[in-house]
Amino acid sequence: MLMSIPFVYHASYSQLALPSTHRFPTSKYHNLYQHALKQQLLFxxxxxxxxxxxxxxxxxxHCPQYVEQFINGTLDHKAMRRIGFPWSSELVTRTLHAINGTRLCAELALEYGIAVHLTGGYHHAHYDFGxxxxxxNDLIIAAKSAIHSGKVDKVLIFDCDVHQGDGTATLAQGYPDIISCSIHCAQNFPSxxxxxxxxxxxxxxxxxxNxxxxxQQILPYLIRLHQPDLIIYDAGVDIHQHDDLGYFDISNQGILDRDKQVISIAKMHRIPLAAVIGGGYSRSEDELTIRHSQLLIAANQIWSSPS
Incomplete structure (x- = not known):
């Protein structure tokens, strides 16, 4: 019996200086970390x-030229505008640690059966642009790393963020052992x-x-069809009915039930699960923390309980 969920977190996740009007909720990572410790969801x-x-x-x-230009701060203005952030050294630091965090989360999942990353799910990143x-794309990088480690033969990326994982879709086409599944709003970004x-x-x-x-239908089907050795789960909460960038009508209870379903199905099939918290957008920091914490509640209720 796993007594406590292993998790990945770096202080840089919330150390990004952005204008107060920016839509990216940079504070949510630190808020979730503190909330999880206080509520003893994580230790x-x-x-x-x-x-x-x-x-x-x-x-x-990724394209080496693109990698170099981002790290060196020489990407042109149009490329940075498409990403949605102003370039800064803090953004580079955050990005490099966050990407490796999902890779580490996958390693931990293979060792302990489950692990959670308190950021991640960068599924709109393509080969040569963000x-x-x-x-x-942390999801593809983590999946490829797990396969190259020799510990797994096939990885399923199960993406439940409200936005289609378009970057994951295009990148996964080059890797037959990485299976991409995106459950998303048809009328939402990307167009x-x-x-x-x-x-x-x-x-x-x-x-x-609905x-x-x-x-409940698709995940068991995918497991039967592809027989993955690892599931990387994007547990985005932008499916919530009050999310600033989502168009679904899903409640907090619906998010908890989804996360419990996914974790239960993975546990039943004895497939390690690496979960990232994915997207979630709200002006209310407290509400956003509660939405993301459903994943941690589900992990404690399902995975940490006796089989």
Whole structure:
């Protein structure tokens, strides 16, 4: 029985200076970290702190010129505007640690059965450009690293962020052992969808019942079809009915039920699960913390309980 969930966190995740009007909720990572410790959903002795990812690992998935230009601050204004951040050394530091954090989370999941990363899910990052607050694709990098370690043969990226994982879709096409599945709002960003291995397009206003029925059907099907050795789960909470950038009608209870479903199915099939918190946007920091904490509540209720 796993007594406490191993998790990954770095202080740089919330050390990004942005204008007060910026939509990216940079404070939410530190807020979630503090809330999780206070509520004893996570414990400091089971925290793992990532180092910065190496350029060599980034080169393995992304265009080396793009990698260099981002790190050196020489990407043109148009490319940075598409990413959605002003360039800064703090952004570089945050990015390199966050990307390696998901890779570390996957390693921990393979060792302990489950692990959580208190950021991650940068699924709009493509081979040679970033988009939608995503610079490098941590999901693909973590999956590829796990396969190259020799510990797994096939990885399923199960993406439940409200926005389609278009970067993951395009990058995964080059890796037959990485299976991409995106469950997203058909009418939301990005306007031009890419082709994942499996796309589930749900309409605006999707309710708890409809959403959870799709989760319950698709994940066991994908496991039977692909027999993955690791699941990387993007537990985005921008599916919430009051999310600033989401168009679904999912409640806090719906988020908890989704996370419990995903964790239960992975546990039942004895497949290690590496979870990243994904997207979530709200002017209310407290509400956002509660939404993201559902993943940690679910992990404690499901994975930490006796089989």
């Amino acid at each position: 400091e002795q089971h925290r793992y702190t990532p180092s910065a990812i190496s350029k060599a690992m980034l080169y393995g998935v 988009s939608g607050f995503c610079i490098f 031009r969808k890419q082709q994942s291995d499996h796309d589930i397009d749900l309409n605006k206003g999707c309710t708890d019942k 959403y959870l029925e799709h989760i």
